[in-house]
Amino acid sequence: MADAALIRRTAPDGTGFIRAGSGAPVLFIHGVGMNAAVWQPQIEMMKDRHDVVAIDMLGHGSSPLPPENAKLSDFADQAIALLDQLGLASVAVVGHSMGALVAQEIALRAPSRVSSIVCLNAVFRRPPAMAEAVRERAAALGGHGDPQAIAATIARWFGEPVPAGLTGAAGTARSALESVDAQGYARTYRLFARADTEHVDRLVGLAAPALFMTGSEDRNSTPAMSAAMARLAPNGQCLVLSGEKHMMTIASPEKVTHHIRAFLDGTTEVSVGTDPAFDATEFRRALGSFLTGVTIVTTIGTEGEPRGFTANSFTSVSLEPPLVLVCIAKKALGHQAFSTSRWFAINILSEAQKTESGIFASKASDKFAAVAWQSGQTGSPLIDGSVAVFDCDMEQLVDAGDHSILIGRVRDFTHNGAQPLGYCRGTYVTPGLSQEALAAAPQGTEVGAILENEGRVLFFETSDGFHELPAGRGLGTPQDARSLKGRLAAKGIGAQLGFLFAVWDDAADPSRSHVYYRGMVDAPASGDRQVRLVDIDRIAGLSIADPAVRSMLTRYVRERTEDAFGVYVGNEVEGEVRPLARPAPSAALQSGRR
Structure with a gap:
């Protein structure tokens, strides 16, 4: 033709x-x-x-x-x-x-x-x-x-x-x-x-x-x-x-x-x-980027037996009336029990309850034998040591694709000041050294940050052509010119610090420590010629005077590519990278499939 x-x-x-x-x-x-x-x-x-x-x-x-x-x-x-x-x-x-x-x-x-x-x-x-x-x-x-x-x-x-x-x-x-x-x-x-x-x-x-x-x-x-x-x-x-x-x-x-x-x-x-280009595995990874808490959802079965599963698909819905929701996969072993129950409870776990989370994410035959619990007002099990518990009447069961949404009307709740257990990208997350604690650290501590903006990292360029990360004496305040926050404020840079990334001592002076965070930064004003946003794949070619910082950045580039960050602990000569946390026992945690 x-x-x-x-x-x-x-x-x-x-x-x-x-x-x-x-x-x-x-x-x-x-x-x-x-x-x-x-x-x-x-x-x-x-x-x-x-x-x-x-x-x-x-x-x-x-x-x-x-x-x-x-x-x-x-x-x-x-x-x-x-x-x-x-x-x-x-x-x-x-x-x-x-x-x-x-x-x-x-x-x-x-x-x-x-x-x-x-x-x-x-x-x-x-x-x-x-x-x-x-x-x-x-x-x-x-x-x-x-x-x-x-x-x-x-x-x-x-x-x-x-x-x-x-x-x-x-x-x-x-x-x-x-x-x-x-x-x-x-x-x-x-x-x-x-x-x-x-x-x-x-x-x-x-x-x-x-x-x-x-x-x-x-x-x-x-x-x-x-x-x-x-x-x-x-x-x-x-x-x-x-x-x-x-x-x-x-x-x-x-x-x-x-x-x-x-x-x-x-x-x-x-x-x-x-869309044929839609990648379900990448979609799941993207969902896993949302930092959540971890819960154990419980109810009583038709024969009076306690039932439960681990899930992070929990959110508040309404204050008036007080409604919360959690999702359970339709192929989960406990789906029948929860979808037909008139009551359920949501237990928000603390950092000390990783073991309990793993048990309820498994197929263990008697999960409740390993935890201390008591009955709530609805009869649903409330797990001791939880950061908060919500005892709920079943308000509505919603069909949602391969999951069911349990919407509960909160009848009773308790909470305490314990640190909640975090979950992100397939692992339990413990941020570690808090910024509040760091504010009280010795004044000699150098605190710095790897601050990212749309695939670029913030550097300060020195007069002799070297590049250095923003850092200062202590975390400090915007008014303290020598501190990290003070140095950023002086250049009009808005930054948000995230997870701890590296902690090391000087080999020559063990009393002097270095603490670096990961974080995000707004695009700085273009007027300051010392401020540079450098593409991540160009970091290896920069002139960086401090070999410890250079080594840390090499690790940052690698771990960011792998989407698997850890925390370095040691000195500038030797140390180890510790994962933020051990991987969760089951990929089913993401959607509450156990």
Whole structure:
């Protein structure tokens, strides 16, 4: 079969178009400066199941010019006339950028002609500064193939310089811009510059199922715009493709077309869970990044026997009435007992109860033989030594995928000042040396921090070209210029300290200690030339005077890559890395499967 892009046709009114394939009809409408041929990848990937029609908009390709003061209705009427010529009563419409505005106009003017609509990189209610910039570009349009204007457009769409992987896509866009009729381009762009508010009050009447898709890096057709349109459209959905820019239709055609086909082929909801790129293992790891407490949930079985399982899926729901919830997997051994019970209790564990947590996360036959407990008001077991307990009536059982949600109305509760047991990334977490205790440490203690911001670490560059981490005499206060907090405050740096990362003594002076934390930092003001944010993968190439700090940073880079941090204890010559905690006995702890 001949290349579909070369089978160009002309309608009686002069409209140029490409048609290929068979099946459910789809009309593609390009953006300003492009033409029907830019849909070549989509045509090739969809013609096996769709009758694909790609139109040259007025003023583009081989189509006639639009009126001097064109309206969206002029472009919509052109497309509807083509559908009439081709005998297509109803089609799905896919529009990109300006083409998305035309697609909306068709669906709003002739709803019976549109079965569904996909708006790619559409504009909607531009912010004032952005609107002014677009109007200025429209007013400054030059003659045919203006090299300066084309270069600026390519840079805006693809970056400057164009990344190596996008040179082909950029070349396709550049060829279209160089060949477009200058007058047609100018008239269309002037309309595009003012049409972003055309449908503000009309989208609520868009009856067709609508997908608004854009790229996360599209600065002119932003994710917020697509989300706003999807909220207004009665059957609207929003999808943002990570890392994509304005010309994602030709920069990542496979990805974009996959989502177009899924939507047009009857997918009723765009969901990350159905995306073939969705990684369930990584999803579980991401959920595990949430630092939680650990609980043992208990009840009494049908024969009066105590039942229980370990879970960290606990949260408060309401103060009035007092409601809490916890989740249990449907395949858990105790699911039947808990889903049919009228009562249950939630015991929040202390740092001293790791053993109890492990027992109730296991398949041990008599878990309660290893713990001291007593009955609460509801009869549910309350475990001694817990930081807090909530004795609950079953308020509601909610079906939620492969889990059930137990919502309890708290009848009685107790709590104390013990330190709770933490859980994160598959391990029990004990932060160790608290910042409060550190504040009272000897003044000679050096306290520093590895502060991260979006994959970069904060350093201070010295006058002789070395790099050092922020550190000071003691944790201190913002008013103490020699302390860590004081040094950060003096440079206007906002930081949040997290877990302890390393503690070591000077080999030459054992009375002098070094304590370093991990933490996060806001992007510092650019005025201070000593402050540097360095990409993590470039840390190895820095000049760092202190060999102990250099060694610590090498470990930091490695452990961050492995997502498994420990705490170094020793001196600058020798020591050991101790895990934050031992791994939990069972991966089932995450969702309470035991």
